[in-house]
Amino acid sequence: MFPIRDHNPSQRTAYITYFLMAANILVFLSYAMAFDDQNRLGQIYYDWGMTPSAISDGSHYYTLFTHMFMHGGFMHLAGNMLFLWIFGDNMEDEMGHFGFLLFYIMAGLAAGLAQYYTEPYSNVPLVGASGAIAGVMGGYLLLFPRAKVDILFIFIIFFKIWPIPAWVMLGLWFGLQLLNGVAVSGSEGGVAYWAHAGGFIIGLLFALPLWFRLGGKDFWRVNHGAPPHPEAEYKLVRTSIPRVSRK
Numbered sequence: 001m002f003p004i005r006d007h008n009p010s011q012r013t014a015y016i017t018y019f020l021m022a023a024n025i026l027v028f029l030s031y032a033m034a035f036d037d038q039n040r041l042g043q044i045y046y047d048w049g050m051t052p053s054a055i056s057d058g059s060h061y062y063t064l065f066t067h068m069f070m071h072g073g074f075m076h077l078a079g080n081m082l083f084l085w086i087f088g089d090n091m092e093d094e095m096g097h098f099g100f101l102l103f104y105i106m107a108g109l110a111a112g113l114a115q116y117y118t119e120p121y122s123n124v125p126l127v128g129a130s131g132a133i134a135g136v137m138g139g140y141l142l143l144f145p146r147a148k149v150d151i152l153f154i155f156i157i158f159f160k161i162w163p164i165p166a167w168v169m170l171g172l173w174f175g176l177q178l179l180n181g182v183a184v185s186g187s188e189g190g191v192a193y194w195a196h197a198g199g200f201i202i203g204l205l206f207a208l209p210l211w212f213r214l215g216g217k218d219f220w221r222v223n224h225g226a227p228p229h230p231e232a233e234y235k236l237v238r239t240s241i242p243r244v245s246r247k
Contacts, residue, residue: 007148008227010089017088027069049125068108070127080129087140107135107203114198131195135203141170146225
């Protein structure tokens with residue numbers, strides 16, 4: 001079960017969202033050939049990913065920033081960019097371009113620190129934009145809890161698209177990060193659940209001043225918990241591919 005789009009396209013071009021997506025993709029492509037050489041790839045992750053033990057030793061502080069643009073594979077990158085594309089544009093709409101860029105970077109730094117404090121002596125590098133994007137999702141939950149998000153549900157060979165309120169999808173996602181963070185350590189599971197959960201909470205907190213400035217509960221009431229513009233309607237259309245009958 002994962003989101004494929006929301007019903008609230010932004011009212012202006014989301015330059016920073018597209019810039020962040022492009023930056024992540026270009027950085028990934030810059031070392032993609034190293035996936036054939038595990039020793040080289042490991043060195044790249046150590047140099048540019050965030051390794052908690054290195055920070056505890058007093059070095060590699062810059063990786064609190066650079067790890068946000070590194071990814072562990074194509075699917076890792078694709079999943080993160082999908083979430084950023086869905087939730088980033090509306091946040092940029094409300095925060096402005098520079099405000100959203102600052103919000104994104106601060107959420108990513110806070111998410112990295114959250115993971116660091118749970119395992120300060122881990123030798124496993126942390127890579128990925130997930131923490132920063134989790135912050136975007138936390139802010140989105142605060143500002144637009146009832147925005148519609150289309151979820152693709154897949155069960156073996158059955159699949160269906162359902163529009164659900166953002167608070168349901170984001171609440172479930174956050175709950176899973178907490179449960180997995182308690183059950184599995186980052187070094188064992190390969191996923192930085194505390195970076196996700198920490199980024200989400202920090203993003204929600206960082207969005208509070210904007211929420212109050214927009215009117216708080218009045219902003220929810222006036223806009224029914226969705227972005228302040230008409231939502232998009234998506235309808236399935238008939239395919240032009242002819243049916244082939246069986247004999």
